[in-house]
Amino acid sequence: MIVQDMMNKQPVTARPETTIMETLLTLRKHRIRHLPIIVDDGSLAGIISDRDLRDASPSIFDAADHADKFERPVSEIMVRDVITAHPLDFAEDLLSIFYEHQIGCIPVLEQEKLVGVITERDMLYTLIQLTGAHQPSSHLEVKVENIAGQLADVASLIKKFKININSVLVYPSKQDDSQKILVLRIGTMNPYRIASELRQNGYDVIWPQEPEVGQ
Template identity: 50%
Template sequence: MLVEEIMKTEVITLPPTATIKQALFLLNKHKIRHIPIINEHHQVIGIVSDRDVRDASPSIFETDDSNPAELEHEIQTIMSHPVVTIHPLDFVEEIARIFYDKEIACLPVVREKNRLVGIVTEKDMLYTMIQLTGTHVQSSHIEIKVPDRPGILPAVTAIFGKRRTNIVSVLVYPYKGDADYKVLVIRIQTMNPLPVIQDLREAGYALLYPNNTVGLNQ
């Protein structure tokens, strides 16, 4: 899946000379958490978060001024820069690592000459991961311990194919404690996985979940 498939293209932005007060207004009005700061060429030069604005705003206990001077400061005085950006043709699975490594909650999407074309937030990423794992649809969850060797995945999925079972998602994880094995996490679109589970056992595969014939997960 590519970034262009999940990014939002309607992005609220501000120039660097906008005030903190303007940023605060937009954050509250549109219920967003980040605003990219762009120059006259629509290039990303910074970004501000709701936390940046909150930290720069006067305390709520200060009541002697209804329009404090701090809010009139230019947004460029508090924006973060340089900005980590991504491209529309980047893979979603790879930018998830950027979110994790950089500990950030928003990534502007840029094309040629650093021009802003969209934005991806951690909420967008979380929803995309839900879709990729298949947990957004009713399904049954099966975990299988398999040898880490070529051809094992088609061999396992062939068992599902014989039952004409629709596979919603397939994930592959390392098996803890033994690098010679992997764990296949397969979600299938059936509320009665017992027949295919029995087929897997008869084929000699070790099921980690369910590890017995009761308590099947939906």
């Protein structure tokens, strides 16, 4: 999945001369936590977050004595060195950026103009879609050798049951570098018969676990 398929294409924005108070009210009105700051030609000048505004605002106990601080332009406190993305960037690349830089919003630029924003909430929903967890399905985990063709072989066994595979994730085994874990979401609420078939064919099925005798 690429950024343009999951970004907000009509982001709320502010201008550098917008006051801190106006920016606060905009965030509250739209229930958002980040606001890109743009100039006349649509170029990105910076970004401001609710945390930046809290840090720059006077204490509620001193607000009356420092009301003038709320009239300062947001350009005085906005972040100017902004991490950005392109509409054709891949979702998994942005996941790494969000994690490594501990940020909550990334403006999306095309030809240096703001065309959208993507937030950590957008990324979380994208992860839900990529894993297939938003559809009625079951979770299946299979440990396989780290050699070509293992995923195709497992999929072939599942195909015998005429059940769709909604999503597939692959990650290395923590115990053995020569093995990988296949994590599949399959289109059935009863994965046990598929798990049984896989075990009969020699696969190490991590989940679902085998029912105890008598159950």
